[in-house]
Amino acid sequence: MSHLHIPDGVLPPLVWIAGLLLALAGVLVSAAFTRGAGPQRIAFQSALGGLMLAVMAIPVPITAFDYCMTLAGPVGILLGPASTFQVSFVVTVILALMGQGGFTVIGLNTLVLGLGAMSARPVYGVLARRMKRPHAVALSTAFSQLLSSALWIAVLAASVKLSPATAADEEVHHTLRWLQGGALVALLAPLLLVAVAVESLLALGLAHFLDRVRPDLLPGGASGASGAAVPGEAPEARS
Amino acid sequence: MSEPIVHVSCVRHTYPDRTSVHLCGLDFVVEKGQRVVILGPNGCGKSTLLYHILGLLAPQEGDVQVFGADPAKHFSKIRERVGVLLQNADEQIIAPTVYDDVSFSPRNYGYTDAEVGEKVSVALRKVGIEHLAHKVCHYLSGGEKRKVALAGALVLEPELLVLDEPFEGLDPASRNDIVDLLNRLNREHGVSLVVATHDVQLVQPLADKVYVLKRGGEILAQGPPAEIFRDVELLKRTNIEAPVLAELFQVLESRGVDLGRPENVEAAVKVLLARMGAAKP
Amino acid sequence: MSEPIVHVSCVRHTYPDRTSVHLCGLDFVVEKGQRVVILGPNGCGKSTLLYHILGLLAPQEGDVQVFGADPAKHFSKIRERVGVLLQNADEQIIAPTVYDDVSFSPRNYGYTDAEVGEKVSVALRKVGIEHLAHKVCHYLSGGEKRKVALAGALVLEPELLVLDEPFEGLDPASRNDIVDLLNRLNREHGVSLVVATHDVQLVQPLADKVYVLKRGGEILAQGPPAEIFRDVELLKRTNIEAPVLAELFQVLESRGVDLGRPENVEAAVKVLLARMGAAKP
Amino acid sequence: MINTFAQIDQYASAGHTAWHRASALSKLLFTLVTIGVAVFTPSWGPLLVFLGVAVLLALTARLPLKLVALAATAPLFFAALWLLSRWNGRLDEVAVTALRPVVASVVALWLVGTTPYPDLFAPISRLLPRVVGDSLFLTYRAVFVLLQRLERLWRALFLRGALGGSLRRRGERMGEAVGTVVLHGFERSQRLYQVMHLRGHSGRICGCRHWRDLRAEDIWVVAAFAAVVASRILLGEVGRP
Ligand SMILES: Nc1ncnc2c1ncn2[C@@H]1O[C@H](COP(=O)(O)OP(=O)(O)OP(=O)(O)O)[C@@H](O)[C@H]1O
Ligand SMILES: Nc1ncnc2c1ncn2[C@@H]1O[C@H](COP(=O)(O)OP(=O)(O)OP(=O)(O)O)[C@@H](O)[C@H]1O
């Protein structure tokens, strides 16, 4: 669901300004981590960013709405947290330019997409010790998708709470609010589950492929002991 | 040798940026067992023509028939009978290892494992890459990748092979290997060939019939290679060059020494020696 | 004509999958104003060699010098003097329109708008694509894209041009255009050339010196094209074929008719006619 | 969206209107300010005028109506979810909530539809750390490479009879396909980045045209800006919920 980008001017300013500041801080911090990144690293992270965008651009007709995949899980695993956050930011900026998600909410969209994706590597790190690497990729992808969705809903909920109540709101009954919340969940939950399933399946196939063809790219693999996914990569991914 | 299996007449395709390719002039016809080469300048519409034959583009005007069907509508009916190698062969490789990739189509058509294994090993043997069966495709050299893609195209024993610039980027020995392979398939299995290429040196050994396109898609001429390469005016208009031997004997003829049009170096040496010998006392 | 501007000696590079390319045997030397062609089978290391010259790979062993500097460390010092065309031309088109792309380098080096405009139009004129200046690169044909990339390589009037398979995918007339252009640049501006190619027919018109690599990277031989193409044994070992004319006269010689090694059809006709005439009563 | 992406890029590069000649910097500033004003406008009166201005900009830039309509409808789904979650029966609030993102999205379309990507990224990348700036440019390029590759992949799958089978098999096959695309994309991006360096790139994306030099056409951008500010001041209270 993280792909459902929040547009400009809907959420209250307090929420998106906070998001923007947090995301900018995140970009600066991640840039400090990737300062020594060689050209190979930048090319790799851009290729994966491009892949995220390209995949998002292909609608998969699953429900009434065209659902789009993000590949955030595998990208997070392949890149490690710092680069993943940058990629999420870059992808969000380009989508905003293309009218998918707004400028003012670049911060929020980055955080929703990025935090989910960033969670994939640590979760994978834990799982990979217990199971085959492709399965670990699939599961951590599911986790990152769920996290993104939870964040997305949290943003929505926080915004509802924080948006200034107008005179009309006072009249709206409490039970109506609950009904609205219920309707929203009923609408989104099935979509969300299908999305998680599709993403994880795709991640599984991708991981199977990489495991056979470029095992060095998946952390924790043959040459992954050194952690160097890409020659000349930034020190951050080795941590 | 005279039943037409491909027939394209006056097809037009307009790309989104309004570039229009109008494949008209002559009809494009491939008969059963024929080896057809398509020549023409860059951007004349060779690939566009092949895409129509493969049902990847639907004609906006005109008519395409392959094995009696309209490929844009019913390609699935004829797909098993057509093998394909597109311009960037390595982009046709889908599965991680050579065996996986070559077995891709038969598995999709629901053959049993035993049949698949049988078919794959025949295809690998034909192309001469049995030793690569369990290699990872990604690490193969350009020429090897092309052979893998070719094995994938051959595995269902197609009656028609459609190849878009199969020689690009290959070293001369590999080119000859592929020409020999194609000719063997044609001779022994009656496979018909449609090949688009810029390598004029390979046209004589490979083609029964040549089609020449000019910019915009017009089909200007067709005929056996020797005849096409004799038409200097035509070649000039379509950015094609005669192969060196054809040119040499063309010039000799124009200087009053008509020795015919030998097709390869061996034949050329023979006529030259004969002529020199004959001229001796 | 004898100051070496490129010197590569016994460089080794091992790719992450442990493929090792060891460019040893002979040193690879390019002198000022020389036109050098590199031949060799697929995967022998031609591109790897060029990557070392361009500083894109750092030698793990051995030594590379270009204009007296180590390109892997100090390429930015010499990059204005080197123009580059990599194997896949459309991979090096950076900006959206032809004008934008060709102006990429001069803008990066901080030339003023007027200078940039001047340089770009000169480069476009040299390559003969002024009419494309405001087209969007994405929709050009393969040959046109390659010419755009070449204009981008020429725009700063480099002293050394490094070209990886510049003829791949081009129609014969465009190939000849590019050969003519390169020769003109060499003659009129003293540009040195390093060209990797599989098109043996173009080697004689293009090269002063040929290097031959075999699989694994070993540099087996070097010399003028005529000499290289005479060595049948060498060619066979490296998957290269002699150009048709060279082969023809080789065979004639082996049958006892030694007419030398004419470099083009014109010259060949001349010696043949002379011989036939001489043989007449 | 796949086509939208390519189409916008095409219009930006090949267009010849006054907007295309105006400087990237002034267009970018105009876009940011207009969106900023729009999201803080509490009434639908001025927002309607903004929308009018935005559509006028897009159409005078010769962007097709279909693209404009697409940009205008893209944010509506989320806006509808939002309204659903706090529905209180006020139509004027609905209007404001819907209009703001639509204005923003159409203005953004006008910006990217008239500005070739190097010029667009030149100012943006100067505000970002180098890794991120370069990555922005390369990522944008990578999309097109990958889309082309995906198209070819789809072709191969079609020709080799792969568009069928169980969901699980299709998922795995897609994964393998995406895997080849990842590797291809990585190699291509790497080469492109190398070429950028060979051709003089040294850390700052240089715009291709005149991204920061003002030109005569920028007067039109100023005029549009004036229209936005004027309507905000004059109509500020019209249609306030
Ligand atoms: N996807 C596309 N979008 C726009 N124009 C295209 C597209 N594909 C091809 N064209 C144009 O259509 C014409 C024919 O292209 P096609 O690829 O068929 O040529 P070709 O004969 O195969 O050329 P080459 O020898 O360079 O491969 C060219 O002018 C080309 O620019
Ligand atoms: N990125 C890479 N990863 C692994 N191996 C590689 C890579 N690039 C090249 N190789 C291997 O290194 C060897 C030399 O490759 P190179 O590209 O230099 O050959 P080449 O002479 O240019 O071949 P071609 O004529 O096909 O272009 C080949 O065996 C190739 O498989």
Ligand SMILES: [Mg+2]
């Ligand atoms: Mg073609």
Ligand SMILES: [Mg+2]
């Ligand atoms: Mg090469």
